[in-house]
Amino acid sequence: MRTHRTIATAFGRTGLYVVLIAGALLSIGPYLMILNASFKRPQDLLTTDAWAPAHHATFDNFTAVWSQYGMSSFLLHTLLVSVAVTLGQVVFSAMGAYAFARLEFPGRDLLFWGYIATMMVPQMITLVPLFLMMRELGLVDTFAGLILPTVFGTPYGIFLVRQHFRTIPNDLEAAARIDGASTWTILVRIMLPLSKPILATLATITFINTWNNLIWPLIITNSDRTKVITVGIAALQGQHVSDLPHIVLAGAALALLPLIAVFLMFQRHIVRSIALTGLK
Numbered sequence: 649m650r651t652h653r654t655i656a657t658a659f660g661r662t663g664l665y666v667v668l669i670a671g672a673l674l675s676i677g678p679y680l681m682i683l684n685a686s687f688k689r690p691q692d693l694l695t696t697d698a699w700a701p702a703h704h705a706t707f708d709n710f711t712a713v714w715s716q717y718g719m720s721s722f723l724l725h726t727l728l729v730s731v732a733v734t735l736g737q738v739v740f741s742a743m744g745a746y747a748f749a750r751l752e753f754p755g756r757d758l759l760f761w762g763y764i765a766t767m768m769v770p771q772m773i774t775l776v777p778l779f780l781m782m783r784e785l786g787l788v789d790t791f792a793g794l795i796l797p798t799v800f801g802t803p804y805g806i807f808l809v810r811q812h813f814r815t816i817p818n819d820l821e822a823a824a825r826i827d828g829a830s831t832w833t834i835l836v837r838i839m840l841p842l843s844k845p846i847l848a849t850l851a852t853i854t855f856i857n858t859w860n861n862l863i864w865p866l867i868i869t870n871s872d873r874t875k876v877i878t879v880g881i882a883a884l885q886g887q888h889v890s891d892l893p894h895i896v897l898a899g900a901a902l903a904l905l906p907l908i909a910v911f912l913m914f915q916r917h918i919v920r921s922i923a924l925t926g927l928k
Contacts, residue, residue, distance in 0.1 A: 679904060686710070686901035690894045709898035713884075718872060719899055722880035727906070729794045729865075729876060730858040736799030737854045738847055744801050745809035746835050750821065760810075767803045771863065779867055793868045794876070798858070805850050812846040813839060852914045856907055877903045 685693060686709055687702040713719045747753075748760045778797055779788075787793035816839065824834050840847070862878040869875055875883075881899045 682897060682900050682904065686894070686897040688894065690892075693894050693897075709894045710902065713895050713898040713902065717880075717884060717895065717899070718875075719877070719880060719902055721872065722875055722877045723902065723906075725791070725874060726859055726876040726878075726903075729791060730855050732791075732795045733799050733858045734851050734855045736795070737801055737805050738851050740799070740801040741805035741809050741850060742835070742840060742843070742847065744806040745813055746839060748806065749810045749813035750839075751831070764803050764807055775863065775867060778864075782868060788868060789870050789874055791874060794865060794874065797864065802854075805854065808850055809843065809846060812843055816842055848914045852910060855910055859903075859907060 681699065684699070684702055687705040687707070688696070689702075689704055689706055689708075692702070692704060748756060782788055782793045782796070785793075787796065820838055820842075821834055824838055829837070860878060861876075862882065865876045865879050866882070869879065877899075881896065881903060884896055884899055
């Protein structure tokens with residue numbers, strides 16, 4: 649009986665792993681295809697299957713997109729905007745989350761849930777008013793115009809960190825106040841060190857979303873001096889997709905590689921934040 653149960657468990661785990669591996673391959677398949685195709689020569693790109701390996705791999709596509717089409721500047725602009733927005737969101741989301749999680753003030757819960765309700769408002773509805781505000785402030789086609797709308801936190805970021813703050817025992821904060829710690833000291837010295845995994849998760853999500861954002865940069869910028877990578881690839885595709893698809897693929901691969909690096913850097917913290925949330 650025990651042998652049959654062991655065999656059934658082994659078959660069940662094997663089936664689970666097969667399903668997970670198939671799902672993983674289905675998820676990463678398009679990205680692997682982009683990376684593979686970006687190394688193909690122009691004459692091989694449209695004459696071979698999409699999954700066929702690049703037998704004559706070349707870096708000429710990356711060299712061309714980097715030097716001839718301004719992709720190096722677009723990557724630098726995107727990195728600047730993404731880092732600024734990520735730092736701002738982590739700092740201000742933590743401050744807002746602490747206020748909603750720990751501080752007592754009239755209308756706190758009503759204000760919080762009203763703020764969270766704005767997540768249901770489609771982005772398209774706010775684009776025109778936001779653009780008019782940036783125009784009145786003289787921030788059209790500037791890095792400040794790209795950064796300001798999201799640098800002070802988002803409903804999702806504040807909700808994520810607030811929920812984690814609520815899992816931290818109140819006794820730690822009470823003991824710190826007995827020792828004379830101020831609200832700011834408690835946030836910086838107690839809450840934030842205990843929240844590194846969730847803050848790393850928020851930073852990763854924010855960086856990826858900012859890096860991939862197309863609609864707002866497309867509206868607020870109109871020159872190469874502020875153009876980000878998504879707008880650059882869109883313009884590149886519109887101009888050259890018919891005769892230079894290998895350049896478009898190389899640009900897409902360049903935009904993808906930093907995201908892979910960021911995820912690999914913070915994946916341990918993301919897994920830990922999920923594990924801690926499950927335990928608590």
